[in-house]
Amino acid sequence: MSMVKSDFKIGDRVSHSKLGEGDILDLYPYGEDTVAVISFEKWGQKKIVLRYANLSIVEPPPPPEEPEEKPEEKQADEKPSKAAKKAPAGKTAAKKAPSKAAKKKTAKKAARKAAKKAKK
Numbered sequence: 001m002s003m004v005k006s007d008f009k010i011g012d013r014v015s016h017s018k019l020g021e022g023d024i025l026d027l028y029p030y031g032e033d034t035v036a037v038i039s040f041e042k043w044g045q046k047k048i049v050l051r052y053a054n055l056s057i058v059e060p061p062p063p064p065e066e067p068e069e070k071p072e073e074k075q076a077d078e079k080p081s082k083a084a085k086k087a088p089a090g091k092t093a094a095k096k097a098p099s100k101a102a103k104k105k106t107a108k109k110a111a112r113k114a115a116k117k118a119k120k
Contacts, residue, residue, distance in 0.1 A: 006034045006050055013058040019043050021058055 008014065012024045014036075022040035029035075034050045048055070 006036075008036060008050065008055070008057070013060065014038060014055040015058050016040070016048075016053065016055055019046065022046075 006027060008024055008027065010024055010027060013021060014024060015021050016038075019038075019040045020042055022038040022043075024036050025039055025045070026037040027034055028037075030049065036048050036050055036053070036055075037045060038048060038055075039045050
């Protein structure tokens with residue numbers, strides 16, 4: 001029994017013209033062919049004979065570059081905050097007020113609860 005050598009390996013991210021992108025979960029021989037079990041994002045798991053599949057390997061995106069610190073941020077890291085200066089030794093400064101994003105998230109959550117309660 002001869003097996004077709006495949007350029008694919010388990011874990012590869014592949015692209016198919018109709019099924020989109022997916023990840024190879026398993027590869028196994030099927031007669032003289034190789035079958036790949038692929039989990040596609042939109043279509044779920046499919047078994048595909050590689051000889052007929054016309055798959056291409058999707059290169060992973062490069063890792064994001066870390067932004068360099070701005071000079072203003074460096075100064076803030078070096079100097080203690082006013083609250084920290086005022087705090088007595090051995091005690092921590094008061095907690096910061098919630099950010100705008102946190103307030104917005106809380107407001108959305110309250111609105112969802114009110115809408116859910118109104119439906120009842």
